[in-house]
Amino acid sequence: MNKKLVFLWLLMMPFLSASAQTDSLSRFQSNMIAIGPTNILDTYLSAEKYHGIDVRYVNHCSRPTHWKNISQTVIHQGELSFVNNRADNNDEIGGMYNFQYHLRYNWWLCDRKLRLEAGAGIDVNLGFLYNTRNNNNPAQARAAVNLAPSVAASYRSHIKSMPFVVRYEAMAPLVGVMFSPNYGQSYYEIFNEGNYDHNIVPTTIGCTPSLRQLLCFDFKPTRKWSRTWLRVGYFGDYQQAKVNNLKMHQYSHLFIIGITKML
Amino acid sequence: MKRSRLFYLFTLLPLCLLPILTSCVDEEEYADTPEGNFEALWRIMDEHYCFFEYKQQTLGVDWQEVYQRYRKQFNNTMTESQEFEVLANMLSELRDGHVNLYSSFDIARNWSWHEDFPQNFSDSLYRRYMGTDYRIASALSYRILDDNIGYIYCGSFNNGMGEGNLDDVLSYLAPCNGLIIDVRNNGGGQLTNAEQLAARFTNQERLVGYIQHKRGKGHNDFSSMEEQRLKPSKGIRWQKKVVVLTNRSVFSAANEFVKYMKCSPNVTTVGDQTGGGAGMPFFSSLPNGWSVRFSACPMYDRNKQCTEFGITPDHWVSLTDEDFANGRDTIIEYARALMQSGK
Numbered sequence: 227m228n229k230k231l232v233f234l235w236l237l238m239m240p241f242l243s244a245s246a247q248t249d250s251l252s253r254f255q256s257n258m259i260a261i262g263p264t265n266i267l268d269t270y271l272s273a274e275k276y277h278g279i280d281v282r283y284v285n286h287c288s289r290p291t292h293w294k295n296i297s298q299t300v301i302h303q304g305e306l307s308f309v310n311n312r313a314d315n316n317d318e319i320g321g322m323y324n325f326q327y328h329l330r331y332n333w334w335l336c337d338r339k340l341r342l343e344a345g346a347g348i349d350v351n352l353g354f355l356y357n358t359r360n361n362n363n364p365a366q367a368r369a370a371v372n373l374a375p376s377v378a379a380s381y382r383s384h385i386k387s388m389p390f391v392v393r394y395e396a397m398a399p400l401v402g403v404m405f406s407p408n409y410g411q412s413y414y415e416i417f418n419e420g421n422y423d424h425n426i427v428p429t430t431i432g433c434t435p436s437l438r439q440l441l442c443f444d445f446k447p448t449r450k451w452s453r454t455w456l457r458v459g460y461f462g463d464y465q466q467a468k469v470n471n472l473k474m475h476q477y478s479h480l481f482i483i484g485i486t487k488m489l
Numbered sequence: 490m491k492r493s494r495l496f497y498l499f500t501l502l503p504l505c506l507l508p509i510l511t512s513c514v515d516e517e518e519y520a521d522t523p524e525g526n527f528e529a530l531w532r533i534m535d536e537h538y539c540f541f542e543y544k545q546q547t548l549g550v551d552w553q554e555v556y557q558r559y560r561k562q563f564n565n566t567m568t569e570s571q572e573f574e575v576l577a578n579m580l581s582e583l584r585d586g587h588v589n590l591y592s593s594f595d596i597a598r599n600w601s602w603h604e605d606f607p608q609n610f611s612d613s614l615y616r617r618y619m620g621t622d623y624r625i626a627s628a629l630s631y632r633i634l635d636d637n638i639g640y641i642y643c644g645s646f647n648n649g650m651g652e653g654n655l656d657d658v659l660s661y662l663a664p665c666n667g668l669i670i671d672v673r674n675n676g677g678g679q680l681t682n683a684e685q686l687a688a689r690f691t692n693q694e695r696l697v698g699y700i701q702h703k704r705g706k707g708h709n710d711f712s713s714m715e716e717q718r719l720k721p722s723k724g725i726r727w728q729k730k731v732v733v734l735t736n737r738s739v740f741s742a743a744n745e746f747v748k749y750m751k752c753s754p755n756v757t758t759v760g761d762q763t764g765g766g767a768g769m770p771f772f773s774s775l776p777n778g779w780s781v782r783f784s785a786c787p788m789y790d791r792n793k794q795c796t797e798f799g800i801t802p803d804h805w806v807s808l809t810d811e812d813f814a815n816g817r818d819t820i821i822e823y824a825r826a827l828m829q830s831g832k
Contacts, residue, residue, distance in 0.1 A: 267516055272774045273533055275518065312521060313778025315593070359780055360772035408712065410537060410703030410785045412769055418681060419700065421715045435512035466514035471705050475514045 251341045251380050251391060252297060252332070254444075255287040258484030260461050264307050266320060268474045270366050270407060271357045276318045278309030280478040284461070286440075289489060291329070297343060299378070299395075301326040305353070307476070320476070322353030322368060326397065328376045336381075343378040349399055351465075362412055366474075370467075372402030372429070390445040391455075398437045402429050409471040427469045434467045444486045455486040521776040523572040527563045530576055530590070530781060531556050533773045534583075536706040539787045540768055543795055544583055552708075555582050573597065573779075580781075585797075586740055587770040591780040602737065602764040602798070609736040609761045609808050610673040614818040615642065624661070627654040628682070631662065638825050639665035643686065646678030646742040652724050655689055659725045667730040667828035669821065670750075677741025677766065687749035688722035690731055690756060695719050697749045699789040700769075714793065719749050731756045732824035735802055739763035747800050748790050757827060758802040760820045765799040 264280035285302040303324040310317055328347030335342065353368035376397035383390060407416060408423045415421045442459030461480040467473070519525040519532075535552055544550040559579045563572070573590065577597030580588050590597035618640065623632040627650040631641040639662035662668060670686075687697075699714040733750050735758055744763045750756045768784025775781065790796055804823065812819040 267514075269516055272772075273516060273529065274774050274776065275516070311774060311778055312776055315778040316774060316780070357772075359774075361782075362769060362785075363771045408702060408704055409706075409710070410539065410771065411712070412702065412771070412786055414680060414769070415700060415702060415715070415786065419715065419717065421700070421712075423702070423704070423712050432512075435514070466512070468514045473514050473516055 251338075251382055253289045253489035254455075254486050255285070255489060256442075256444075256457050256484050256486040258282075258284040258286065258457060258461075258482045260284055260480035260482040262461075262478060262480035264309060264476060264478040266307065266309050266318060266355065266474075266476045268318075268355055268366050268472075270472050270474075271318070271355065271360060271363060272311070274311050276309035276311055278307060278318075280305060280307040280463075280476075280480060282306075282461075282480065284482065284484070290332075295332045296345075297330055297332050299326070299328040299330065299347070299376075307478075317358045318355055319358070320353065320355045322351060325350040326374070328374075328397065330376065330378065339382050341378075341380045344376075346373060346375045346400075347397070348372065349374040349397065349402070362414070365413075366407075367405060367413075370399075370402055370404035370429070370434075372399030372434075374399045374402075385445075387449075388445055388447070390443060392441075392443055393459075394439070394441050396437065396439040398431065399429070399434055400431050402434070403427065404429050404434070404467065404469065406467070406469045406472060424470055429467070429469065433469055434465075436465045436467075438463050440482075442482060453488045455488060457484040457486045458482065519776050522565045523563045523567040524565055526572065526775045526777050526779070527559065527576065527579075529775050531559075531579070533775075533781055534580075534588075534783055535708075537703065537771065537773065537785055538583070538588075538783045539701075539703055539711075539785055540583070540585065540795075540797060541708040543787075543797060544585075547798070548582075548584060550582055555579060570594075576779075585768070585784055586764065586766050587768050587782060587784040589782040591782070602740070602766075606737040606761065607807055608674075608738070609820060610738070611808065611813060611818065614808075614813065614816065614821075617816050618818060618821060624658075626658050627651055629654070629658055631658055633662065633665055634669075634825065636825060636829065637664070637666050638828055639668040640671065640821075641668065642671045643743075644672075644675055646675065646680075646682040646686075646746065649679070649682055650685055652685075652722070655686070655722070656724045659689060659727055663725075665729070667732065668727060669732050669734060669824050669828075671734040671821070672739055672743050672746060673734050673736040673760065673820075674738045675740075675743035675746075676738060677743050680742050680745055680769070683742045683746035684719065684749065685722070687719055687746055687753070689724065689726050690750060691719055691721050691753045692726060692728075693721060695752050696791050697752045698745075698791055699793055700786060701789075702786045711787075714789065717788070719752065729755065730828050732827055733758045734820050734824060735760040735763050735800070736820075737761050737764050737799070741766040744796060744800060745788065748788075748796060751800065751803075752791060757804065758800075759804045759806050759824050759827065760802050761805070761807060762799040762801050763796075765797050767796040 260282040282305040305322040307320040330343035330345030333342040349372040356365040378395040380393040463478040466475040519529040581599040698717040769786035771785035
C-alpha cells in the first residue's frame with residue numbers, strides 16, 4: 227500500500243511541479259532599483275551632451291488575463307538623473323515618471339519552459355530636464371503618450387537545485403503624441419501668451435526612434451524563500467526625439483537589482 | 490498559431506525594430522579646443538540668433554564674412570584669455586546687449602548702446618529727491634514730491650511685485666495730481682513683471698506689440714508675428730496723467746515696459762531714447778563649458794517696428810550741468826512742469 231501511494235505521489239509530481247513552474251513565468255511582481263550611466267542631449271537647452279548617473283525605481287508586474295493566452299504587463303518607473311557637461315562646470319537635473327501597460331499573446335513551448343510573448347501597449351512619459359545655468363530656456367518639459375509594440379521571452383530552468391528564470395523584454399514606441407516647444411519658442415510665449423505653434427506633435431517611430439529593453443535573471447537563492455526570488459539584470463533605455471527641429475536623446479545603461487514575488 | 494507564423498513574427502519583428510538601432514538622434518560635437526569652441530559658438534549664433542537680417546540692414550553685419558575674418562585668428566596654441574577675447578570681439582560685431590559670453594573670469598558684453606551716450610541719471614540727484622523717508626514696496630521705491638506729484642522709481646524688473654503691493658502704492662499716491670514712473674537705469678528682468686506694472690495703467694485690453702520665434706536654423710525661419718496684448722489689472726488702476734522717464738540704460742524688459750506704456754492714454758515719455766534689447770534671450774554652451782546668451786525671440790511695437798535699438802521719447806530731455814550743479818534733475822523737473830501745465 228505504501229509503495230502504491232509513493233508511486234502515485236511520484237506520478238503526480240510532474241503536474242504539481244509544472245503548475246508551480248508555470249507561475250514563475252506567468253505571474254510575478256518585481257520591485258527593482260536601477261542605476262547606471264546616462265547620456266543626455268537636448269538642443270533646446272544646450273548643444274552639448276551631458277553625462278552622468280541615472281537612478282530609477284521600477285515596478286514590473288505580469289499576470290494572465292481572463293482571455294486565453296493573453297497576459298498583461300504593467301510597469302511603473304520613477305527616474306532621476308544628474309549629469310554634467312564635458313567641462314564639468316555645468317549641471318542638468320532630469321526626472322521622469324513612466325507608465326506602461328501591455329497586452330501580449332503568449333506561446334508556451336518546450337514543455338512550458340519557454341514563454342514567448344508579443345503584443346502592444348501604451349507608454350506614457352512625464353518628466354523634465356533642468357539646466358542649472360540657463361535663463362529664459364532653463365528647463366524642458368517632457369510629456370509623451372505612445373502606442374508601443376512589445377515582445378518578451380522567458381525561460382525557466384535550474385542550476386543544480388536552484389531554479390531560475392531568464393527574461394527578456396523589449397518595447398518601442400510606434401505612434402503617439404508628445405509636447406515640444408517649437409525650435410526657438412519660449413515657454414513664456416506658450417504659457418503666458420498662449421501662442422500655440424506645433425507644440426502637440428504627432429510622432430512616429432521615424433521621429434522618435436526609441437527602445438527600452440530589459441534582460442534579467444530571477445533566481446531563488448535559498449529554499450527558505452518560497453515565492454520570493456532575487457532579480458539582477460540589465461535595463462537599457464534609449465529615448466530619442468527629433469521634432470520641431472529640436473533634438474533630444476537619453477541613453478541609459480542600467481544595472482538592476484530587485485526582489486521578484488512569484489504570485 | 491502555427492510554428493511558421495511564430496517564426497516569421499519573431500524574425501520580422503526585430504527586423505522592423507532595426508531602424509531604431511541605426512537611427513541615432515545626435516548632434517555634432519566640436520572639440521574642446523580654441524578652434525572647436527570658435528566653430529561651436531559661430532554655429533550656435535548662426536542657427537539661433539534672431540536679428541541677423543536686421544543687423545545686416547542697420548550695421549552691415551554679414552555673419553558668413555564674420556566667420557571668414559575670425560576663423561584665421563584661432564589656433565590651438567591660444568591661451569584661455571586670448572580665446573575669450575577673440576570670441577568676445579566676434580560677438581561684439583552684433584552690438585547686442587543680449588549677446589554675452591560667460592566664463593569663470595569674465596563676461597563678454599557690448600554695452601555701447603548706453604556707454605556711448607550720456608547717462609542722464611544721477612544717483613546723487615536721485616538720493617536728493619527721494620530723501621531718506623521714501624517708501625519701499627517690493628521692486629518700487631516711491632514718495633510724494635512737494636508739488637503733490639507722485640514719484641515711483643523702478644530700478645529692475647528682476648523681482649516680482651505683489652498685486653497687494655501695487656494696490657497699496659497706488660492707493661497711497663491716489664491724492665497726487667499726476668505720477669512720474671522713473672525707469673532710468675532699469676536694465677530689465679522678467680517680462681511678466683513689466684506687464685504686471687503696465688497693466689495698472691490701462692482700463693481696456695490693448696494691442697501693445699508683436700512677438701515671433703524661430704522655427705528653424707535659417708536666418709529667416711520665423712513664426713508668424715503673434716500679438717502681444719496688455720490686459721488691464723483687476724486691482725487699482727491709475728486714471729490720471731503719467732510721465733515715464735527713460736534713458737539709454739533702459740533695456741530689455743524695461744524697454745518692453747516703455748513700449749507697453751506708450752500704448753496707454755495719459756502716458757507721456759520724457760528723457761532719452763531707451764537702450765532697446767527687443768530680443769528675448771536664450772542660452773547655450775560651448776565645449777569648454779562657457780555659456781553664451783543670445784537674442785532668440787524678436788519683439789516689435791504695435792506698428793510692427795523693431796525696437797532692438799530703442800524707443801524714442803515723446804520729449805527729448807537731457808540732464809544739464811547747470812541743473813546738476815544746482816541739485817536739480819532736469820528730466821524730473823521737465824516731467825513735473827508737463828503735468829502742472831496739463832499737457
